[in-house]
Amino acid sequence: MSLTRFGSFFFCDIDLFSPFQTQGVKAQVFNPCYPPKFTISTKLGEDVFDSPCTEKYRPDNLDPQMTVTVVGTGNYQQCVNNVTEIFNFTKCSYSMCSFDGVFQPRVTGSFMAFSAYYFTQKYIKEITNITLTSPSRAVEAANLICNMTMAEIIDKTKAKEKYMKNICTMSSFVQVLLTNGYHFDETSYPSISFREKAGGASVGWALGYMLNVSNEVPAEGLSMMKALPSGFWAGIIFLFVVFVFFGLVYGVVINRNRTTRSDII
Template structure:
């Protein structure tokens, strides 16, 4: 949950929004409560209680509340539409019990999720609007920055392009701060972090011809695990086997082999059958990437782990690939020694890192020239980078601008500058006044 605030007036039709606070609900996303009646609603209580305390009571009825669901709910809607509707209704009914102005719960499309992430990135970088020296909001006229998002169930790429967007499904038009923007955006469902892990397990079972035990080249050597088949195939991203038994257990043994890992991860993509002038993968049109990009969510965590694990400053494609090679060839003992207390997460870093390598370089088309133009960030200016701020910025177009009782004051920096300028002018004025008086006195003596 994110709490945002903005002034009563607006700039060219869009509210100037800033993040007040955030709260992370315990447990999984609301889609994880499918079939668990009351679970999704209960998961909201702690964060909504925090909102009740942080938002002034006098503003409760005037505070709009929106719920946006993303890829996890998109997958649930595909596989179990009835349960998806039930979860969405349950959380909506729960939010209506609070004294805020509930505006609705909706499942965002993948293109919307990508576009809102792009809006957030460029807002935080002040590419739309920035506060000027004398207290006016100004349009800086800078180029926008592309957005790379990597969630649990999907991944998104969004950027402005001057090239023709051959598939109009990838074209979105936005109006923010009095300006129109045309962007390319694409969301790949089933290419999020969690779904990639499940898809790779299913692929290894298929290629090794076993649903009982497999060797996993992306898991570190010395690591072993067992999982129920239900956890692998209870997703529309994986096709269930003919003789699928949910309670059967799969034994997994890690071998820690970078080359074999990369080869298997690459098979999760399809680089054939493109009906456009250029495709990224799976037959999806994509223009050539241009300009700078910001990569956030799981992109940031993956990049951060690679740097910490290898003590490398990753600023080039070569550094990135070298770091992945090192991590994928580390034993589980080496990993746990370096990162004690993180055993449950360590096994997946090689898989995810190799996936990001294929996605960025083979899929999106980044190379040694363009990779240095990617910034991996979690926050910018104290605000979390993600789709939610962009969502609120866009929704604020629908909110009426309230009457402003007082004119917007200058920020402290602008006030300080004006005070210094005033003092300087006052000193100059006094100097010339004293000089004039002395001149007059001298004239009277003569």
């Protein structure tokens, strides 16, 4: 298990966890989300257990310098199953949730998907020639990608291996997140527009971070920006009425004085 970043996404590679937990650390482990027969050496101290995802699973007698070989199997269904375990789709205290108990209204309108969403669908299109317009097309594309070798993927994308080794994972991740998480279906999925830029400006994780931080502003802080309390408002209205009343009285008196003077003349 490790914490992996792909564009704006951080996620735990939980597919590597089972061998460590149930059978002890082995010299070779299998990853269904890596391309078939793709291998990579992983240092346990730096690449596996130095992560918030794995901190509580770190063995007391771990040799941080120990290296294991991760072998890809390219198993789409197993990869999807492992990615799904990142989310909790059963906990929900509302009529409808996305995941982890967060309320999720029905999706309506148009949506823009940028940063890692954009680059994932870009590579999916380059590799499979499939445009993500529906959940079924997303499944079809991810299934094809997960069964491709690293050589086939690189030949189609001309991208570096360090990025393409995660493309099966990301294809499955986006599929699960958009359909199981945000509940886009065959009708609403086409409303998603994958964009690299918005209004001519590049958008990425910085915008998402800004929105996330904005949402963390406490509700109590917003009340400080509201108008005066009702008690003060009542007092102000009363004073306003008094001033208006005296203004009218003063105006009437002045008008009468002018009329009286005119009559005398």
